[in-house]
Amino acid sequence: QKEVEQDPGPLSVPEGAIVSLNCTYSNSAFQYFMWYRQYSRKGPELLMYTYSSGNKEDGRFTAQVDKSSKYISLFIRDSQPSDSATYLCAMSAIETSYDKVIFGPGTSLSVIP
Amino acid sequence: NAGVTQTPKFRVLKTGQSMTLLCAQDMNHEYMYWYRQDPGMGLRLIHYSVGEGTTAKGEVPDGYNVSRLKKQNFLLGLESAAPSQTSVYFCASSYSTGRGPATVTQYFGPGTRLTVL
Numbered sequence: 001q002k003e004v005e006q007d008p009g010p011l012s013v014p015e016g017a018i019v020s021l022n023c024t025y026s027n028s029a030f031q032y033f034m035w036y037r038q039y040s041r042k043g044p045e046l047l048m049y050t051y052s053s054g055n056k057e058d059g060r061f062t063a064q065v066d067k068s069s070k071y072i073s074l075f076i077r078d079s080q081p082s083d084s085a086t087y088l089c090a091m092s093a094i095e096t097s098y099d100k101v102i103f104g105p106g107t108s109l110s111v112i113p
Numbered sequence: 114n115a116g117v118t119q120t121p122k123f124r125v126l127k128t129g130q131s132m133t134l135l136c137a138q139d140m141n142h143e144y145m146y147w148y149r150q151d152p153g154m155g156l157r158l159i160h161y162s163v164g165e166g167t168t169a170k171g172e173v174p175d176g177y178n179v180s181r182l183k184k185q186n187f188l189l190g191l192e193s194a195a196p197s198q199t200s201v202y203f204c205a206s207s208y209s210t211g212r213g214p215a216t217v218t219q220y221f222g223p224g225t226r227l228t229v230l
Contacts, residue, residue: 043117
């Protein structure tokens with residue numbers, strides 16, 4: 001079993017829809033959770049970062065962590081064609097350095113105008 | 114300010130050939146990283162460096178070597194390429210102090226697409 005799992009998609013939604021992207025994980029020690037956005041043929045860029053459980057909102061994006069279920073989500077409201085990308089979740093047990101971060105395989109999202 | 118750049122962008126090798134991928138950053142970052150990205154596998158850390166002259170192994174270091182002779186450059190070498198090393202390689206960099214995502218942003222390069230026949 002992989003430590004971090006994501007539905008690879010592709011997920012296709014109409015413009016303006018609410019998008020829900022999810023990851024499950026097996027290591028209960030994970031406390032730091034991240035979402036990255038990766039456009040085609042580009043490197044990933046950090047989108048959201050949360051610590052432990054709860055929600056965090058940034059504009060149209062909301063990150064949610066449920067440690068009891070080992071489940072994290074990224075919601076995108078009023079989705080735009082510019083949101084079309086692959087979304088990677090990532091997580092780590094300690095805060096010290098990126099060398100301990102585990103990435104999920106990514107979900108491909110396409111927002112249709 | 115170019116950020117993180119990678120050379121070359123594409124490369125095709127035959128099994129057994131060698132090559133070096135170059136990563137350069139102009140942000141004066143201490144930490145640099147090499148990842149590979151394969152379908153269904155996510156990003157996996159190959160090697161990383163916490164400063165000039167240092168290197169350390171990541172999750173999948175076998176078959177790769179690295180060097181950090183200058184702070185701004187991080188080289189990834191394949192001595193004898195194998196088809197299993199066909200992948201997209203990403204370099205990244207971040208500030209020092211050893212802190213992770215809570216306070217330090219990691220910047221990625223655009224990637225190098227490598228095919229080994």
